[in-house]
Amino acid sequence: MSDNTGTAMAADQLRSFVERIVKLEEEKKTLSEDIRDVYGEAKSSGYEVKALRKVVRLQRMDQSQKAAHDEVETILETYMQALGLL
């Protein structure tokens, strides 16, 4: 009996993990469809999708590098303050 309850509880926990992931995967799928739609819209407006994809990739790399740079700057500032250099 206690074993059954234990199994039921594990199944509930497992089910909860599966449900959470399935939900997130579905949201991700919707976003992928949205992205595809925007590219489709751009194509209809006469833009070259491959070039646009490349612009998006470069833009995201830029943003990601900027975020990394800002983080290092923030940490640097903390170190400088800790050392009384600021």
Added chain:
Amino acid sequence: MSDNTGTAMAADQLRSFVERIVKLEEEKKTLSEDIRDVYGEAKSSGYEVKALRKVVRLQRMDQSQKAAHDEVETILETYMQALGLL
């Protein structure tokens, strides 16, 4: 002058497409990180991630097949009604 304005307008439109896609891609990235976190949580709870991934895949296939089946059923019903068979 009018040529400059045309170019500026095209650039605005292009910028808008890029911004929309970048935003959606970022949201997608966040979801991917959330999914990774849930798998991490499941792993910490003692679940085997590879098996869990397979369950999620099967569950999503099930749901997608059910959705396709429901859609066919709905269309079938429309046809039957149109033919006065319902």
